[in-house]
Amino acid sequence: MWEFLSDVIRKTLTGFGERMAAFGPNILAMIVILLAGILIAGALHFVLKRLLPRLGFDRFAQRLGLSLILQKGGVRRPGSAALAAVLSWGLLAVFVLLAIGALNLQFAMDLVSATLSYLPQVFIAGALLLLGALVSAFLRRSVLIAAVNAGLPSARLLAGGIHTALMVLFAAMALEHLGVGRQVILVSFTILFGGVVFALSLAFGLAGRELAREFLGRLVRGPDGEEKRDELRHI
């Protein structure tokens, strides 16, 4: 009995030892890849954090309105530091995937393969969001300035509305690209957008009939009243 038990334990330990001997290099490789990833990502962060400001990235980000978007999103650090962090964390994530892949396990291989095939979608969705943020910030500013110069009292509301509508549109496009709840997003967006247009039509039709009449009249007849009486020649 004791011999049988001892044989089973010995075989088990031997098998474990053999499996460990076979699997050990994979674990070692994983650790090495992880350590290399941490070092390389850290070095990249260090270099980018110093190089980007010297290349004028912060000024570029400010001009594009990226800094403002970051501030609104609660990110207090400069654009260069944020980009350095995003890129270094992204690189580290790639190394983590490689490290998991080094284990050579079926589920790990599946995970790596699935993640890598999904990455392009994530990048495109991120690019869409970034583009949306830039375009909507630019248009918001243009509309705000034009509306103030035209003396429209609700300039901020108009500019904010355009900004929000564009951001919603780009976010919907990004989610659509990621394949997240395609039908739900499409239906939600259609209902939301249609609802907003319907509400605006009602509001304009019921509350702004006079305004609409005046607006159309001015389109047909040209400006009159106060504005026409202003005869100042600026140049």
Place this chain on the structure above:
Amino acid sequence: MGPADVLIGIPSFNNARTIGHVVRAAAAGLAKHFPGARSIIVNSDGGSKDGTADAVAAAEFQPATILVSHPLSPAHKIVTPYDGIPGKGSAFRTIFGIAQRLGVKACAVVDADLRSITPEWIELLVGPVLERGFDFVAPLYLRHKYDGTITNSIVYPLTRALYGKEVRQPIGGDFGFSGRLASHYLTKPVWESNVARFGIDIWMTSTALADGFRVCQAFLGAKIHDAKDPGADLAAMFAQVVSSVFDLMSVYRDRWKAVESAEDVPLFGFPHGVGLEPVRVNVERMHAIFRQGSRDLAEIWQKALQEDTLRDVVSIATAEARPLHFPDSLWVRVVYDFAAAYQRRALPGDQLLGSMVPLYLGRTASFVLQTADSGPEEVEAIVKGLAEEFLRQKGYLLRVWGQGPGGA
């Protein structure tokens, strides 16, 4: 065609109604004041569809209309379309090119929509070049106190402070210049830029001043012309004019940095005053836009204005006390801050200058209120005072130039 002594250039685009009068006045001026000179009138047209070219061809000068005691030789006429980007600058480039090819000694350019041009304008624009050796003749018009507010509050005082010469109408539109200066203009690589589209007037004046040519002014009297475009957007017009001045500040920064004072330039002609029609101004509307700008555009102004400038602007915009008063010293800081912001590209140019419009309207409203009961001389003294303030604060411009808001 052989060489010529004097060239009169007329850029045009759909000016059939007025160009005939301009051509006749130019021809009469040449015949009356420069009878011995070989003269040519060039119409550089931007593809008019209203028969402008026919109007030029049909414009015959009647010698009987002027009193002369010498034989008259009529000026030649050339009607030519110009190449390049559509705009007054491209039309001028064609005129400069013809002047260079014909080796002319003196040129003048006059707008095709003028109604008040007389033969004496030709004498005043060409004479100082041909007979006194000047290279550039800037026009000096008699204007209503509220006419040309962008010129009075930005272009004139800034040009004076930058280049140190008293040129009262730097963007007048009608100029005299030497053949030498026309050739110099052609050497500049600006013909694919905004200079070709809309910035030619200030570019010609600034180039002549910055490159050390001999400059004078000629008093032409009142300038009456067709309304440019009654529906033209102020913000777009403002951005065109101010961006042209700011662009030149970057080009000539090494020249203007050293300028610390301004001097008068010789004036030709006989300045006089005549009654001008009153101008109606909606001050309340301008003030309201200024007030709204201080509320809604502060986040954009923050990118251009220094902290204390922004604080002072918001303070006067929101002050309940009447009347609105926008001090000269503050306005100068606003203009210099925006010039520096434009130079460092704090925002896209159109947006940056568009956001400056409410500030300009606030300043204009303040000026109108301040001068409501003032005569032309008093108003001119106020404009000159502003120009002096621009010069006094030149050190401030040098400090903020190349800096971010707050000195960053």
